[in-house]
Amino acid sequence: MIDQLGPILDLIKAIFTFLGAFIYFIFAAVIVKQVKSMSKIVQDKFNTILIIFSYLHLLFALLLLVISLLLLLT
Amino acid sequence: MPRAPDLDTIAPDDPVVVVSAKPKKTTIKKTPSSPDSRDQKFRQKVYQLIKGATKHSLSSFLARPKVFTFDFRDDDEEIILVLRRHWFTNIPWIFVATIMLFSPLLVPATSILDFFPTEYQLILAIFWYLLTFAIAFEKFLAWYFNVFILTEERVIDIDFFNLLDKKLSEAKISMIQDVTSKTVGVSQTLFNYGAIFIQTASEIPVIVIDRIPNPNLVLQVLQQMRSEEEQEALEGRLR
Numbered sequence: 001m002i003d004q005l006g007p008i009l010d011l012i013k014a015i016f017t018f019l020g021a022f023i024y025f026i027f028a029a030v031i032v033k034q035v036k037s038m039s040k041i042v043q044d045k046f047n048t049i050l051i052i053f054s055y056l057h058l059l060f061a062l063l064l065l066v067i068s069l070l071l072l073l074t
Numbered sequence: 075m076p077r078a079p080d081l082d083t084i085a086p087d088d089p090v091v092v093v094s095a096k097p098k099k100t101t102i103k104k105t106p107s108s109p110d111s112r113d114q115k116f117r118q119k120v121y122q123l124i125k126g127a128t129k130h131s132l133s134s135f136l137a138r139p140k141v142f143t144f145d146f147r148d149d150d151e152e153i154i155l156v157l158r159r160h161w162f163t164n165i166p167w168i169f170v171a172t173i174m175l176f177s178p179l180l181v182p183a184t185s186i187l188d189f190f191p192t193e194y195q196l197i198l199a200i201f202w203y204l205l206t207f208a209i210a211f212e213k214f215l216a217w218y219f220n221v222f223i224l225t226e227e228r229v230i231d232i233d234f235f236n237l238l239d240k241k242l243s244e245a246k247i248s249m250i251q252d253v254t255s256k257t258v259g260v261s262q263t264l265f266n267y268g269a270i271f272i273q274t275a276s277e278i279p280v281i282v283i284d285r286i287p288n289p290n291l292v293l294q295v296l297q298q299m300r301s302e303e304e305q306e307a308l309e310g311r312l313r
Contacts, residue, residue, distance in 0.1 A: 013194070017194070017197060020201075021197075021201075024201070024204065027208070028204075028208075030238070031208070031211070031212070034215075034238070035215065038215065038219040038234060038240075040145060041144060041145045041219075041232060041240075041242075042142075042144055042145075042219050042221055042232060043142070043143045043144065043145075044131045044139075044141055044142045044143075045131040045141045045142075046131050046132065046218070050215065050218070053211060054211070057204065057207060057208065057211065060200065060204055061204060063200065064197065064200050064201060064204065067193075067196065067197055067200070068197060071193055071194075071197070
């Protein structure tokens with residue numbers, strides 16, 4: 001019985017991981033949008049660096065999403 | 075008599091006019107009664123007060139910044155001060171972020187991750203570091219973009235409460251009725267930071283600028299700027 005439940009539990013785990021990664025990716029995209037919007041209102045020397053950081057964060061969130069997707073598919 | 079070298083443009087017998095390299099400086103002194111000089115008196119006092127303050131972009135107390143600007147600034151509007159929260163108020167989140175950053179080093183000793191397969195351990199590690207970065211980054215953004223700006227004409231308070239909510243308050247200096255500073259507690263007294271309450275006759279009754287450095291100095295600057303505006307109002311030159 002436990003042997004039969006094993007693959008189903010793995011699938012549920014993978015689905016939840018993918019959903020979590022997807023939500024985090026949306027959050028990272030919101031950060032990028034917000035940094036750009038803030039940078040339009042207040043403009044200073046470091047704004048470009050902050051925008052680059054927000055994009056790097058989005059890139060790593062995408063990496064997390066891809067890994068979780070691979071986990072789901074395998 | 076010496077002759078001119080450029081004979082095409084100057085008649086041969088014209089005397090050479092030697093123009094000195096440095097023309098004499100002519101200083102036009104304004105009369106003490108001119109309206110500008112009275113304004114300048116207050117402005118010079120303001121410049122004296124903020125003299126020595128840093129112009130670095132990551133400063134909490136930015137005086138007459140060269141690079142800094144904001145969206146709805148008028149073309150010729152001079153920025154006198156840009157204030158952010160005192161650096162000491164950043165210590166709690168820096169502390170939390172540092173602990174979060176180094177806490178995975180303790181994980182192997184506790185064997186918490188032994189329940190998870192290797193691939194999930196990798197995902198957890200990436201997620202943990204991303205979350206640490208996101209928390210620190212969001213706190214930094216909240217510090218960096220929440221600014222109080224004092225220009226020669228108005229005060230502007232820009233507040234970003236979180237990633238989605240923002241508030242912009244603005245009041246003309248001529249509409250300011252009363253300014254109060256408040257310093258409470260040990261850390262505020264020790265590091266010289268506190269709050270400023272600006273009561274205005276405009277739509278927003280009170281603008282509160284919390285935890286800014288040198289509140290007494292800001293108070294003095296605001297007083298001088300108000301005096302300058304009063305002078306302009308008396309002379310009917312209020313913009």
